[in-house]
Amino acid sequence: MFDSELSIHCIHSMYSGINISQTDARPMYLQIMEQIRARIAVGDWPSGRELPSIRALAAALSVSVITVKRAYLDLESEGVIVTRHGKGSFVADVNGLAGELQEEKLEEHLAAAAGTGRQLGLTPEDLAERLRRAIRNLDKK
C-alpha cells in the first residue's frame, strides 16, 4: 500500500550518490576523494572494479575535469586506486587501503624505527614490545 502512494524516483548508478557541495568548507577534490574512499571501504566499489573515466565522472558530477583529475591523482598516490595508462583507473587490491606505495612506506618506517632503536640501545625484543604497545594504543582509539 505504501508503494502505490509514494513514488520515489530511484536512480541506480555507480556514482549518482556522490554529491559535491560548494558550501562545504572542504575543497571539491577532497570531497570527491572522501566519497570514493568511503565506497571502496564498505565494499560498494570492490577491488579491481573500474572507476569511471575522469571525464565521465566530471560530467556526471558537473565538476571540472581538472578537479576530478586531481582527486584521482591523489587517490593513486595514496594507493587507493591504480591507473593503468591507456586503460583507466581501478580500485586497488589488498583491502583497497594498502597498495605498493603503502608497502613501501611501511618498509621506510620500519627501517627508520630499527635505526632509531639501535641509537637508543634497544634490543630487537624491546623494539618488538614497543611496536606491540603502539598497536594496542591504536586499537584503543
Added chain:
Amino acid sequence: MNSLTYKLIAKDFHQHRLLIAGTIAIGLISLLVAGAGTLMLFNIGMLCWLTAIAAYGCVLAMLSISGERKERALLFVLSLPLGYRDYVRLKLFGVMLCFLAPWAILTAGAVVLVLAKPGMADGILPFAILLCGFLLTNFSMVLSCALFARSEGFITLVIIVHNIAISLFIFLVGPIPAFRDHLQDASPTWGPEFWIVLAVEAATLFVIFSLPYFVVARRRDFI
C-alpha cells in the same frame, strides 16, 4: 550564391511577406482608383501608388537593416559561418530583391494601366517609366546608406532626403519640354531626353550598388 546566403535571403522574404503582400495590394488598388475615370481619382490613385512604393522602400530598409541591428538579431546572423563582406553583399542583394518584387509588379501595373485604359494618353508612358526607375534608384540610395550608417539619426535624415527627392524629381523632370509637351499624346515619344535620364538613373544605380564593395573592403569591425 551559396546555400547560407540563399537561406538568409529567403528568411528576409519570409519575414516581410505580409509587408510585401500589403504593398502590392495597396498599389494595385491605387492603380484601379487611378483608372476610374475622373482626374481627381487619377491624382488620388497615382499619389497612393507612389506613396505605397516609396513608403515600402523606407520601411523595408529600416526593418531589415537598422531593425536587425537594433533587435540584436544581427548577433545571431553574425554567429553563422559568414564573413563581413558576405553579410553586406547578401543584405544588399536580398533586401533589393524584396523591394524589386512589389516594385516590378506595380511598375508593370502602371504601364498596363496607361496602355490599356482608353481614356489615358499613352504619351505619359516615358515619364511614368522614368518615375518608376527613379523610385528604384532612390530606394537603393536609402538601402546603401542604411548599411553604412551607425546611427538612427542619419538614417532618418536619409529617409527625409529620399522623400524630398521624389517631389524634386516630379517638379524638375516633369516640366522638361520633352516630357511635358507630350503628356497628352496618343502615342509615347522616346526622345533622347528619355534615354539620357534613363542612363543617368542606371548609372547612379550601378554606382550605389558598387559603393559597398569599396567601403566594406576598408571596414573591419562588424559591430
Added chain:
Amino acid sequence: MTATKHIEMHAVRKAFRFFTLEDLSLDLAPGQIMGFVGPNGAGKSTSIRLMMGLLAPDAGEVRVLGHAMPENQALAKRDIGFVSDDMRLFGHATLGWHMQFVASIYPGWDAQYAKALIKRFNLRAEQNVSGLSSGEHTKAVLLLALARRPRLLILDEPTSGLDPVARHEVLNELMDVLRDDDRSILFSSHNTVDVERISDCITFIDRGRLVDSSDKEDFLERWRRIYMQVPPGTALPDLPHLVSRVVDGQFVTLTTDRFSPDLLAFLGANVREVHRMSLEEIFVASVFHHREVAGL
C-alpha cells in the same frame, strides 16, 4: 604531439573612444573549460567579439581553431557555437523554424539531442520567439548552439537571467560537452560559484587588462587568508607575495597569492587560522590589488 589550441590570443590591443583593451593574451586548449571573469566594462564582451571575428584587433593576433580572425571567420564559425546574452533570434519566427534553419546550415546537427534539450529546457518548438521570456530565450539560443555539437563553444554570460533549475540544466549540458576531449568551452560569467565549479582554467580581466590566468586548482591552492594575533610591540613580519594586510589592533589579516607551508613557518606562532578563499574572494582581492599596483 600537441593539438592545436582552440583559442589563441596574443598581445591583442583594441582601442575605443573611452576604453582600450591592452596586451591581452590567453590560450584555450582542447578538452578544457575556461571561465572568463571580470567586472562590468572590463572588456569581456570585447574580447569575445574579437575571438568571433566581429571586431578586428588594432595589434596582436587572434587565432581560433587554427584560423586567423577576423579574416577566416566564415570557416572558423562552422565549428563554433556562439551565445551572447544580448543576442536575439528572429522575432517573426518560431523556435521550430530556427531549429530547422540551423539544422540546414550545419551538418553536425543532432536532431535527437535537440528534441531531448527542448524537453529538458522546458521549451516548445511551436512557440513564437517574440513570446519567449528572457530566460526561455536564453535557453533557446543555447539549445541551437548545443544541438549542433560544435567543437568550440564561446558563451557570453550564458546563465544570466536563468532560474536555479535552468542554470543547473545548462551547466549539466556544458559539462556533458566535455566528455569529448576534443571539444572546449570558453564562457564569461559573473556567477563565480558556477565558474569555480566547472572551469578547468580561469582568466581574470579588469579595465581592459589581464589580471591573472591560471588553472582553477592552482588558484584555489595559492590563495589564503591568514589570521594572526600579534602581541603589541612585535613587528609585523615583512612578507613577500602579500596581496593585502589589514591591521585592527592586535588582529592582523593577511591575504597572500603564494601560499606554502614555508610561508606558514616563516610567520611563526602568531598565526591563529588559515582559510582557503572562494573564487569570488580571490577575484575581488585580485582586482583590487591589480588596480593598486597598476595605478588605475
